[in-house]
Amino acid sequence: MRAAEIRTPGRPPVVAVRAEPAPGPGEVAVRVTAAPITPLDLLCASGTSYFGVPATPYVPGVQGVGEVAGRPVWFATAAGMRPGDGSMAEYAVAASGDVVDLPDGADQALVAALGLSAVAAWRCQTRTGGLAAGETVLVLGAGGVVGQSAVQLARVAGAGRVVACARSDAALERARGLGADATVRLEDGEDTEALAQRLGAAAGPVDLVLDPLCGLPAAAALHTLRPGGRLVNLGSAAGEVCPVPSALLRSRSLRIHGYTNNELTPGERREALLTVVAQAMAGALTAGYERVPLRDAARAWSSPGRVVLVP
Template sequence: MRAAEIRAAGQPPVVTDRAEPTPSPGEVAVRVTAAPITPLDLLCASGTSYFGVPATPYVPGVQGVGLLAGKPVWFATAAGMRPGDGSMAEYAVAAAADVVELPAQADHTLVAALGLSAVAAWMCLTGKGELAAGETVLVLGAGGVVGQSAVQLARVAGAGRVVACARSEAALERARRFGADGTIRLEDGEDVEGLARRLGAVAGPVDLVLDPVCGLPAAAALRTLRPGGRLVNLGSAAGEVCPVPSAVLRSRSLRILGYTNNELTADERREALLTVVEQTVAGALTAGFERVPLQEAARAWSRPGRVVLVP
């Protein structure tokens, strides 16, 4: 079979021939139809993640979509986090507990593009963020798949108003197409107070901030929260540190919450994923992504935006 293979940490994969994987007890073999290149794949392959330097060579791909006994499934792997291979190949193995059967009408490449990014957005909104009907949501990092998903899923979850923040006009235009009521473009060199004023002018008092970026944007977004408001952080694309004066937190009894998909049980992840897929089938959720043949994995490895490899 053809597979993308990481041969050295920090280097792009090489597409090569490999033997088809054989499942061990408790595992199943999936014929892959779509495998996304996610930030976690890039981080693990770089050798700089907290999982350590991965054992090479290995096939990357922490999630994918494929066929199992002729039925469409989504599956997860631990490629790059633990020894073993992932989804960026014609065939992959996964633990049976990490396989979710999909509805027949599911779009394989779209589900692969959304995957755990959309699961995180949904759980941050409805679980950790405790979104209530009619509340205002501010989505930072709206250009990424988590942010794109959050803009759409916030409406599904009952938000009264959704405002998107991103660095590019293209991302903001897409957010508007996805239903954002307002948009704010991040500007280079802006300070926290200046951005907070602009966010507040567009978003007004905010109930919930979904934050995949941290850094200065998160610090500014906190200042837009109404008393009792919440910020849920699930990433650090804009920086590892968010400067927050104590008075900002205490004066309005704000809550800052952290989220990771790793806290989900297999059943919780399955339920959230199926909710996401149902929204794609209903036409309420989509994402911007690029479909690329598996053979071109090396050239697509560091390409901006979400790429889905197709064997």
């Protein structure tokens, strides 16, 4: 079979021919039909994640969509986080508990593109963030799949107002098309106070901030929160550190939460994934992505936007 291999951390994969993997006890073989390249894959393959330097060579891909005995499934792997191979191949193996049967008729490439990114967007708002009907949600980083999903799923969860932030006009236009009531462009070189003023003018008092960025945008977003407001962080695309003024935090009784999909039980992940798939099949959830043949995995490795590798 063909597979993408990470041979050197920090370098793009090499597409090679290797033997088909054989499932062990408690595992199933999957014929892969769609494998997304996600930020987590890039982070793990860089050798700089908190999971450590991965053992090489290995096949990346922490999730994918495929078929088991002719039925469509989504599956997860620990590729790059623990020894073992992932989804970016023609065939993969996965633990039985990490395989979720998909409804017939689900768009397999779209499910792969959404996957755990949409799961995070859903759980961050409905569980960790405790979104209540009618509340205002501010989505930082709305250009990525997490942000795109968050804009749409906030509506599904009953948000009264959704404001999206991104760095490009194209991303902001897409966010408006996905249902954002207002948008704010993130500008290079802007200070926290100036961005906080623009966010406040667009969003008004905010109940929940969904933050895949950290850094200055998160610091500015904290100033928009009403008393008792919440910020949920699930990434650091804009920086590893966010300054949090003690007086602001205490005077408004603000709550800051961290989120990772890795803490979900298989049952929680299955429930959230099937919710995401149902919304996609109902036309309430989509994402921008590019289909790329597996043979071109190296070229697509650092492409902007979500790439889904297909046979």
